Amino acid sequence: MKYYSTNHHAPAASLEDAVVKGLASDRGLFMPEHIDRLPDEFFEKIGTMSFQEIACRVAQAFFGEDIPREELDKIVCDTLSFDCPVVEVEPSIYSLELFHGPTLAFKDVGARFMARLLQYFISRSSDGREVNVLVATSGDTGSAVANGFLGVEGIHVYVLYPKGKVSPIQECQFTTLGKNITAIEVDGVFDDCQRLVKSAFMDAGLCGKMMLTSANSINVARFLPQAFYYFNAYARMKALGQADQLVISVPSGNFGNITAGLFAHRMGLPVKRFIAANNANDIFYQYLLSGVYTPKASRQTIANAMDVGDPSNFARILDLYGADHARITSLISGATYTDPQIAETMKQCHDTTGYTLDPHGACGYRALKEQLRPGETGVFLETAHPAKFKDTVEPIINGEVTIPRRLAAFMEGEKKSVPMSSSFSDFKSYLMSR
């Protein structure tokens, strides 16, 4: 399968090129040349299939032309070493729990898949060079990428994070790993980390010495596998006899997660409609209302993984629907919530149902409460475990959030990081000396 750029000024790329490069040379996002509809038989029996069986079939549609069946099945099954169950929160509202992976957030799925796909390509290449993944993080991306790539042969990951600006729970998830993961503690802010990474990719000296790649969330290998759990959610709801008028609500920031759902829909997944739930960063919401897309500087909220003022995957949504505003609004509606509304929702849900939401999932849940019509069943994506945001969640619900064992285990590990100034020449000489 070839991948074209949403800007249409770059040549079509192979899967390997699209994964290694991340972004097309015209700065557009890669899109698969065709999105195939899955056969009716698949949807008829999906309710009896396991998550891994479903995911292998979906992966076949995207990657089957490029990767032999057996290898692809192995990549998928290794990626999905944990379940993404659907849990009833109250009548007609279900939570698709995406936090059962190693770092307790949905980004584990894409990061684990990308690591294994990259390893597959490296193992077949003749030069046998190590690939170096550089990733700048303000918290969550670093942990998902570091854990996704942990122990994967032929790949070394450098996680750059701003000193003192990442919560201790987040920090321990990439500083205690060792092996092929190096945490770099930058004396600066997140933007400095991002600048160092971007400068490294553009530095001819560095690129001549070592193979550098990014594990950015716009990478097709991180974004497409997220379609797997939409199919699984449908299957589990179908098995419950609740899939006839399914509405899926997605807490959205960069819009990668919901776009994967829209791909699933294009492949025939019978979802009636989607809701994109935003925090106060309401750029997409405003686009749905007005038809005009106006990026803004991001605003800080308690659902901070959704603090995005110019969602990168918007270009993919436009591309999917030929930039037709009417088509987009007929399938997707929006919602936007302030911090007090998010907090109120978490409290209300906790007190009336006993279910603890994280601040991101709370946006998805509330959008269903407000927008679900009679006869419809709603599933919202619970994108992270509330324990990841313990300090925010506990005072709001006035209760304790138990830290799952695998998160506690990170916190007991020994923290190791390389101190770094925010100057590129220091970072460059460090990498050159490796």
Ligand SMILES: *Cc1c(COP(=O)(O)O)cnc(C)c1O
């Ligand atoms: C990254 C993230 C989001 C936003 O997902 P997008 O794909 O960027 O829309 C939502 N919730 C959590 C917990 C996240 O980490």
